[in-house]
Amino acid sequence: MKYLTLVLKSALRSKRRTALTIISVALAVFLFASLRAVLDGFNAGAEASSSTRIVTIRSTSLIFSMPTSHAETIRAVPGVRDLTWANWFGGIYKDQQHSFANFAIEPESYLRVYPEILLTPDERQAFLADRTGCIVGDGLARTNGFRVGDKVTLKVGIPTYGTQDYDFTIRGIYRAGSGAVDNQSMMFHWKYADERSVVKGQLGWIVAQIASPEQEPQIAGTIDEKFANSPYETKTDTEKQFASSFVSMFGNLNLLLGSIAIAVVIATLFVAGNTMAMSVRERTTEIAVMRTLGFPGGTIFGLIAVEALLMSIVGGAVGVVLARVVVNPHVIPSGGFIPEVSVNDLNVAIGLALSAFIGIVAGLIPATLASRLKIVDALRRVA
Amino acid sequence: MALIELRDVSKSYHRDQNEIVVLNGVTIAIGAGDFLALMGPSGSGKSTLLNLLAGIDRPTRGSIRVGDTDISGLSERALAAWRARHIGFIFQLYNLIPVLTAFENVELPLLLTPLSKKQRRDHVMTALGIVGLSDREKHYPRQLSGGQEQRVAIARAIVTDPTLLLADEPTGDLDAKSAAEILTLLQQLNRDYKKTIVMVTHDPHAAERASHVLHLEKGSLVDTAVHA
Secondary structure, eight states: OTTHHHHHHHHTSSHHHHHHHHHHHHHHHHHHHHHHHHHHHHHHHHHTOOTTEEEEEESSOTTSOEETHHHHHHHTSTTEEEEEEEEEOOOBSSSGGGOOEEEEEOHHHHHHHOTTEEOOHHHHHHHHHOTTEEEEEHHHHHHHTOOTTOEEEEBOOSGGGOSSOEEEEEEEEEEESSTTSOSSEEEEEHHHHHTTOSSOSEESEEEEEESOGGGHHHHHHHHHHHTTTSTTOEEEEEHHHHHHHHHHTTOOHHHHHHHHHHHHHHHHHHHHHHHHHHHHHHTHHHHHHHHHHTOOHHHHHHHHHHHHHHHHHHHHHHHHHHHHHHSOTTTSOOTTSSSOOOOOHHHHHHHHHHHHHHHHHHHHHHHHHHHTOOHHHHHHHHO | OOSEEEEEEEEEEEETTEEEEEEEEEEEEEOTTOEEEEEOOTTSSHHHHHHHHHTSSOOSEEEEEETTEEGGGOOHHHHHHHHHHHEEEEOTTOOOOTTSOHHHHHHGGGGGSOOOHHHHHHHHHHHHHHTTOGGGTTOOGGGSOHHHHHHHHHHHHHTTOOSEEEEESTTTTSOHHHHHHHHHHHHHHHHHSOOEEEEEOSOHHHHHTSSEEEEEETTEEEEEEEOO
């Protein structure tokens, strides 16, 4: 503690340089925490998915649909306990910028198969009873100020669903009971969309509830076999694989975002290291004087290292606070493609640890050089 | 017994293939309470001798004993601890830390001691009082004149009550009036506080303030004078 004044005053000797270093670390940590939050969001669905739900889609791509008769065939497969389906509706609310994910679902079975969609009994009943009713996630409701009873109009985004706008009444605001369900979506009756569709009786994906995860390979194989060599061949996977494939539509995000984060951190490491090296070089005489006064090399090392660590951790703290304020579902809605993006406590801890790592590495070489300074040479160099 | 004994001390450097001899077999004894001036032309080895006495440089040959300690045999760590306890060093260019106040500069060597904050404060204020700068404790070096800066540097040198005060051209960067004040202060420290002082100087007027004068030339002792 008795060295604190010395460390603080040394760190603040060039306020502009210190501020720039702190800002660079803050930006690095901000980016790192934000990118991690986005990755977490993308991966949350897969992580939290149920192991007793399997999803059937067209083997060609998720964007192609299949007939309702597939549902009946799958329901008859041994081991399938329950079943539901959904379609990606792609409706546009106001404009593309304000849009959110919206799905046509078979309401009764969907709420049964996904007990994580939490509604009050009244809301559930009201939704099931109203063919033009819809439910919205609490995150989406917060973002758009939706309340139960509000009217919502969606423009048609995919021509298959006709040309006329769809009017809905919000009958419930659901909470997500797990990461498998995002709270940024809107869901409504599949029949409402189907009756206006150009091609009737089409399903986007079918979700089957099975008794145990061990049965998955066998049941999935049986399902896909049933539709082999038909015009609508299928591909059945676990919900986790389905969620992962949904994410992979955006490319290899883990690699892309991870690479960006690492590049930023390395660049910042060089900036912080250079700053500390410059700072120590400027203080060569002072360090020599302190050594003359009797300061051991270890103490000099500690003072420089703590100074670098302090600057970096302050930067890290600013970065994580910034990330928490900016990466906020109110400000950056994820559009319903992924659960709410937020910088959680783990990301904060990792961000701070990262800033500490930057500080330690950046201070290591300057601190070592300062501690090994040859006093006479250093005094002679300046005098 | 002398407080300081240098026996056959030599110091040489290697530059390229050449060996440059800076000190050549110097033997000196300095008694406790002496005020010794080291004189000589540039390159005569007087600053090197001072650095050896301070334990910030090591002799190539010979031994240096201060009190009961042969400092030429100490490890780097032990030497640092020895300096902190026994040496007060006054530089020509004061070498105060610019971001610290006069108080904090003087307190610096005390941070290495186990003294409490209050004890450190008492020591610092005593040292600043001796050099006549009690009222400047909160001033930064840039807010002080050259003479005042050197006084703060002297306060920093004496605050641990060291065995030996070493001054490397302490008046070299000062005007005549300030230089005279600094020399008077050093004399006072020697006379009133019985401090043993070794001062390197070019200035014969400064050397006259010392009780003994040693002349060095080309790394060897050439003359000794004792002032009344």
